[in-house]
Amino acid sequence: MTTFRELGILPETAEALEAVGITSPFPIQEMTLPVALSGTDVIGQAKTGTGKTLGFGLPLLERVTVPADVESGRAKPEELTDAPQALVVVPTRELCQQVTNDLQTAGKVRNVRVLAIYGGRAYEPQVEALTKGVDIVVGTPGRLLDLAGKKLLNLKHVRALVLDEADEMLDLGFLPDVEKIMNMLPVKRQTMLFSATMPGAVIGLARRYMSQPTHIRATSPDGEGVTVANIKQHVYRAHNMDKPEMVSRILQADGRGLAMIFCRTKRTAADIAEQLERRGFASGAVHGDLGQGAREQALRAFRNGKVDVLVCTDVAARGIDVEGVTHVINYQSPEDEKTFLHRVGRTGRAGAKGIAITLVDWDDIPRWQLINKALELDFNDPVETYSSSPHLYEELNIPQGTKGVLPRTERTREGLGAEEIEDLGETGGRGARGGRGGRREVEEERPQRTRTPRQRRRTRSGTPTDGAAEAPEATAKDSTDEADKPRTPRRRRRTRVGAETVAAPAEQAEAAVATAEGTETAEADAKPRRRRTRKAVEAEPVEAAVATVAVTEQAEPEAKPRRRTRKAAVAAPAEQAEAAVATAEGTEAAEAEAKPRRRRTRKAVEAEPVEATAVVVEQAEPEAKPRRRTRKAAEAPVVAEAAEAVEAEAKPRRRRARKTVEVETTEA
Structure with missing residues (x-):
């Protein structure tokens, strides 16, 4: 069996690997080290x-010059530098660690x-x-570009570059x-690309950044196939x-150690972790909605055994x-x-x-069949399975009678709460303390307000209300006691101004009528009474009706205009005419009782119906057509009639003939 020392690595590196129990290389390491140590792109x-x-890590360590190499004579002192000599770019923070x-x-x-340089941590320590x-330097692209753009990271002395998970790094994102x-x-x-999956398009794209690379594809002796033979597959x-x-x-299940459950969405991952915790399992979650501190806390607790799911x-x-x-559960x-290969590869x-x-849902069957065909698996049509299916218990060695809640006697793990959250000084993101809780903790650390808040006193038109004038003599203690007492909500009362505003239109109308009557009475007392002709007597009722309409129109603008139907519009002139006739008749009856009756000639008797009819027709005609009138149009007739009345009074009275006076005296 080949060892790392036989592959030509430095004795110090081999000693460090042997200290952790690593002595023999894997196929990819054994094939890559000789080529990479020569400086060729891989x-x-x-x-x-x-x-x-370690397939790309050991060549990087060999190409770096450190003070130990100068002491051993393998390098010269001028080759030492504080700038990075090798760079590894990775897609995720967890892989960076x-x-x-x-x-x-x-x-x-x-x-x-x-x-390690990645986002979610404070800039200052880095x-x-x-x-x-x-x-x-091992880092993610975002933070590397930030520090390099600020001239804080010097990349001019880099001798080797590694893109780990190259298919993900060279993706469009x-x-x-x-x-x-x-x-x-x-x-x-020197440029090296490593990944478990390397599509042809990615290889062609990678050659743009490499010089005559050597493509090494390592296969293990456990047989052909895309997945590792030591992993037993179950699809339901x-x-x-x-x-x-x-x-x-x-x-x-019997013999279960640590388990990883993979979900497609962040919301599902958070929900499943919470459900398992309620069922008694020591579970943690790692997804993009968590802060970097919470993600590292869950991974540390998982590695330390405080969390087993x-x-x-x-x-x-x-x-x-x-x-x-x-166990790995999809x-x-x-x-x-x-994605399936990388998930399953965690075990x-x-x-x-x-x-x-x-676990394949009904909606995911077409997607799974494509994955099954690409990986050459034998699960094209998964077996329909439920939590009570007998074959589930048999294939996974689940004890009979197992329920969905972990018995209290088996809850031996400390849980996620036993692992402390490291203060990373997170920048921005979705929360420094595992999401939205960090801001709340910062607010709790603020000192509480020490000074007494200013007491606001209520005044009415600059005058204090309810004994507020005595408030300046009160002490600070009394004001504090008053502030502590529960306040009774103030009842809103209708003010005098509001009541006057409501009653204003009616009062104005009454005042106008009263003023007009008072003025007429005063004028009647002041000047000597004169005899009125028949035309003047007939004109008074009409003028009184016009004045009443004018007062009413002044009061109506304050009220909401009411829509009139066609029938009401047609009936209005007739009602006005009847009112005018009734007023005229009432006035004539009163005058007839007040003064002696005089004989009327035939011509006067015949002329009265004609004149009354003409007055009624003249009043009815303007209202026949239902036409909207503005305020100016409504006031115009009243103004015109008032002007005519003034002119009539100003015009000198015509002297009557002697014959007419003698006739009236004889009749009297």
């Missing part, structure tokens, strides 16, 4: 869990400085570490950022409403290497075969055995 492809991280830990483990003896000096980073690097460098057709019960019973999205499907994962069918790593269970 495209490496191998199954998940077969050691690709994973790669950083592996490189630190392998370079521990040589004291190689490795720094900038401080870059200022002190770094040998290898990351390709612009990767191109910007590559343009900042020296032209003369399950109903969406029965899946939580099925998962709860699967998690109680990790519910996550595809964020944790790549590169996460946790020892002891025996709660929802993955999008494509690449059965480094030669261990594992179980992969996929």
Whole structure:
């Protein structure tokens, strides 16, 4: 069996690997190391869990110059630099931490400085570490571009570049950022691409950034096939409403260690984690809606054994290497075969055995059949399965009588709450303390207000109300006591101004009528009474009716205009005419009783019906047509009639003939 020392790596690196129990390389490592150590560009492809991280990590450690190399005579002092000499670009934060830990483990003896740079953390610690000096930088594209754009990250001394999970890095989402980073690097460098899935289009795109690369595709001796032979596959057709019960019973199978449950959406992942926690399982969640502190807390608790069920999205499907994962459950069918391989690859790593269970809903059957065909599996038509199906218990070694709630005697894990949340000084994001709770904690740390709030006193037109004038003599203690007492809600009362406003139109109309009557009475008392002719007597009722209409029209604008129907519009002139006739008759009757009756000639008797009819017709004609009138149009007739009345009074009275006077005297 070949060892790492036989592959030509440095003795210090081999010693560090042997300290953690790693002595023999995997096929991808054994095939890649000789080519990569010579400085050639490499495209490496191998199954998940077969050691690709050390396949590119060991050549990087060999190309870095550290003070230990100067002491041993392998390098010159002028080759030392505090700028990064190697760069590893990864798609996710979790994978960034994973790669950083592996490189630190392998370079521990040589004291190689490795720094992880990714978003969701404070800038200051990363900038401080870059200022002190770094040998290898592992980071995500976003934060790398931020620090490089601010001249805080110097990439001019990079000798080797690695794109881990290259198919994801060269996807449309990351390709612009990767191109910007590559343009900042020296032209003369070594470039290596590693991934479990490497489509032909990605390989063709990668050759643009590489110089005569060597494509290495490693296969393990456990047989042909896309998935690892140590992983036993189970595919069931399950109903969406029965899946939580099925998962709860699967998690109680005999021999189960740590388990990872993959969901397609962040909301589903959070919901399943909460349901499992209510059922008694020690569960944690990792998805994009959580802050970086909460995500790292869940991963640490999962690695330390405080949590044995990790519910996550595809964020944790790549590169996460946790020892002891025996079960992987695909709660929802993955999008494509690449995602399926990376999910399933979280178990059965480094030669261990594992179980992969996929629950396919009725709607996901077409998608699953495409995945099954691409991976050459034997589950084209999954068996319809429920939480009470006998074959589920038999195939997964679930004890008979198991229910969907974990018994209290088996709840031995400490849970997610036992793992402390590290203060990362998170920038922006969706919450520093696992979402929206961080802002609440910051508000609780603020000191409470110490000064007494200013007491507001209510006044009415500048005058204090309800004894507020005595308030300046009160002490601060009394004002504080008054502020502590519960206040009775003030009843709103109708003010005098509001009542006057409501009654104003009616009062104005009455006042106008009273004023007109008073003025007429005063004038009648002041001047001598004169005899009126028949025309003047007949005109008075009409003028009184006009005055009443004018007063009414002045009062009506305050009220809401009322729509009149056609019948009302037609009937209005007739009613006015009848009112005018009745008023005229009443006036004549009163005058007849007041003064002696005089004889009328035949011509006068015949002329009265004609004149009355003419007056009624003249009053009825303007109202015959239902026409909307403006306020100016309504006031115009009143003004005209008033003007005519004034002119009639101002005009000198015509002297009557002597014969007419003598006739009236004789009749009297």
